Amino acid sequence: MTSKSLEPADDSTHDDALVLIVDDDAMLRSGLGNLFRSVGMRVALFASAAELLxxxxxxxxxxxxxxxxxRGPSGLDLQTRLAQMGVNIPIIFMTxxxxxxxxxxxxxxGAEDFLAKPIRDQDLLDAVSAALDKDRIRxxxxxQVEALRANYEALTPRETEVMTLAVSGLLNKQIASEIGISEVTVKIHRGQAMRKMRARTFADLVLMAQQLGICRQRL
Incomplete structure (x- = not known):
C-alpha cells in the first residue's frame, strides 16, 4: 500500500491549488493532510523524496x-534535485x-520559508497560502509570456525586424534608412506588429519586447 494520497480532482476545478507534503513521520504526515483539507486545500502526501520524484x-x-x-535523501537533497529538474514550486521547510x-x-x-517544529497550525497555513499565491503569480x-511569444512568432520577418528596431529606440526614418525601405512602409510594418502583438500603445509594445528579451542595445 502506497503512502501517497491525493484528493480526487474535479474536472471543473482542474487548476485548483495543490499542497505537496513530504515527511517520513506517518502520523505527522496524516495530520498535516487533515489540516490542509480542513480549509479546503487539496493535498498529496509522500513518505520520502523518492516518492515525490x-x-x-x-x-x-x-x-x-x-x-x-x-530517511534516504534529505529535504535539502530533494530541494537540489527539484531545482536541477526545473521544478520551481515554492518550498516550505519543516524541522x-x-x-x-x-x-x-x-x-x-530558494526556500520560501523555514519553520521549526512544533509548528502552529495558523503559521503553517499562512506560509502555505502565501506560497500558493506566489506560485499563482509566477x-x-x-x-502571459507564452502568449506574447506566440504573437511574436506570428509576425513576418520584416515586421519582426521593424519592431525590434523600433522598440530599441530608432525613429521610423532611422529604421527606413537602416533596412532600406521607405518610411511609409516602416509605419505599415510597425502598425501591423502592434496589431498582431495586441499592443494598445507603443509603450505597451516596448514592455512586451522587454518581457520577451528582444530589445537591442543601441550604441
Missing part, C-alpha cells in the same frame, strides 16, 4: 511542505532539529 505533478499552483530530515547553517542553506537555495506571468 516518482509523482507526476499536475500543472496547477502548488507548494511543497518538506521535512529537512528524511525538529533546525540550526542556523541548515536554515541558511535552505534559504540560499504561473500567470509564464502564461
Amino acid at each position: 516518482d509523482y507526476a505533478m499536475p500543472d496547477v499552483p502548488s507548494c511543497l511542505v518538506l521535512d529537512v530530515r528524511l 525538529g532539529y533546525g540550526d542556523i547553517a541548515m536554515t541558511v542553506a535552505a534559504m540560499k537555495a 504561473r500567470l506571468g509564464m502564461r
Whole structure:
C-alpha cells in the first residue's frame, strides 16, 4: 500500500491549488493532510523524496511542505534535485532539529520559508497560502509570456525586424534608412506588429519586447 494520497480532482476545478507534503513521520504526515483539507486545500502526501520524484505533478499552483530530515535523501537533497529538474514550486521547510547553517542553506537555495517544529497550525497555513499565491503569480506571468511569444512568432520577418528596431529606440526614418525601405512602409510594418502583438500603445509594445528579451542595445 502506497503512502501517497491525493484528493480526487474535479474536472471543473482542474487548476485548483495543490499542497505537496513530504515527511517520513506517518502520523505527522496524516495530520498535516487533515489540516490542509480542513480549509479546503487539496493535498498529496509522500513518505520520502523518492516518492515525490516518482509523482507526476499536475500543472496547477502548488507548494511543497518538506521535512529537512528524511530517511534516504534529505529535504535539502530533494530541494537540489527539484531545482536541477526545473521544478520551481515554492518550498516550505519543516524541522525538529533546525540550526542556523541548515536554515541558511535552505534559504540560499530558494526556500520560501523555514519553520521549526512544533509548528502552529495558523503559521503553517499562512506560509502555505502565501506560497500558493506566489506560485499563482509566477504561473500567470509564464502564461502571459507564452502568449506574447506566440504573437511574436506570428509576425513576418520584416515586421519582426521593424519592431525590434523600433522598440530599441530608432525613429521610423532611422529604421527606413537602416533596412532600406521607405518610411511609409516602416509605419505599415510597425502598425501591423502592434496589431498582431495586441499592443494598445507603443509603450505597451516596448514592455512586451522587454518581457520577451528582444530589445537591442543601441550604441
